[in-house]
Amino acid sequence: MTSVLYDVPGPKARRISLIGSVIGVLVIGALLALALVTLAQQGIFEARRWAIFGQADVWSLIFDGIGATLGAAAIAAVIAFPLGLLLCLMRISEVAWIRVPTRIVLEFFRGMPVVLMMLFVLLVFATSPFIAVVAGLVLYNAAIFAEIIRAGIQSLPKGQREAGLAIGLTSFQSRLSVELPQAIRRMLPSLVAQLVVLLKDTSLGYIVAYGELLRAVQVMADFLGPQFLFPVFFVAAAIYIAINLAVSRLAIWIERHGSKKAAGGVAKAPTAGVSTVIK
């Protein structure tokens, strides 16, 4: 790989770079070893601490946690996406009394922590934690989806809408059958990236006592004893991160393949759209 930032390394630079790499690996290795030794001194690696993973109960709790996590994320995503579409159409409506209130509502939901919305639904409507988690995720992510799709519509060439209107479509028809399909296709990478954020945010359910993966860890540590906290946490975190990595990879894959198919290529998403995805 060559980079414009530096010359193709010659023999001397390669040697320095190699030495640097070796030192870097040694330093990271030393830090890891230090961490492992510290952990070993705490007795983390004693076989009996990990023996719990031989029990079916532990795994069934972990799988229940995963199921709860994925279930809440899936239901929230399925509700949030159509709601986001609707909010997007209202946000760009030509009727001011629809557009302006929608804008305020979107600003409001985007500016608030998701966990606060979850707590609000939980306490004010006295619902189950599950509904609180799903409602919090839906409200927040619908607002984000709406903004992403809006950024997609705005990135379309003006002629698309003009052509739609010119052939006699109404404003709404043009949005629905000309602009939205293109916008969604353009913004697919951002939308999938937001799905990863949604999945990650499910872990906030821990705070409102929803029985997701992290809560399962807590329950097990309370039940089995604090010495099992680390092993259980370690396994649960690894599973969580693995699921997220898989969905992220999917997003990257869609980005690569989508750019070949979409007519005119996938436009570089405007900063507003991309940045709202960052969480």
Next chain:
Amino acid sequence: MDVIIESLPQYWDGFLRTLFLAVVSGIIALVAGTLLAAARVSPVAALRGFSMAYVEVVRNTPLTIAFFFAAIVLPRLGVTFEQFEVAAIIALSAYTAAFIAEAVRSGVNSVPVGQAEAARSIGMTFGQVLSLIILPQALRTVIPPLINILIALVKNSSVAGAFFVLELFGYGKQLANDHGDAVMWVLVGVAFFYLLITVPLGYIAHQVERKVAIAR
């Protein structure tokens, strides 16, 4: 409504702590994130690999897990803090740094190739190219996304409220417990104070974005 006015001292205290968490973590994350981005484009393979692995893993880690690790698991492993704010700052800055690194890297990629070529052709080293030519231009173009990351940081700091830090969300939970009859107003008050930070920041990001768009 009365409950909001009654509890103003708590709100104010929580507001200041939220700001404190966001500012301190924000500064640490900006520095660490820029260093990570620099490592990502450096000629040393080990640095590139480390930066890539860090960003990839941390971006896919739920924030709650980072907090759980910093506030509950670390103390069990012998790393203890005087205050839980320290744990919150560790979790928030480690988490945010990964996102800042990605944003800065995309900024580095957006600087025209000729800039780096010109710098190299007058004999600058990699460190000089990056610190004098590329990064100043890259950071300028990524200011709007960076502000958006900082907005997310402010909102993310609410998770600290669930891990023993009395910031806005922490106070919100406490006040909601104390005023069972006015839970709605208590939480609306909390929301108001969050919007007090996030909405102006969003406005600034939008304005900067428009300026940059015109400049290019």
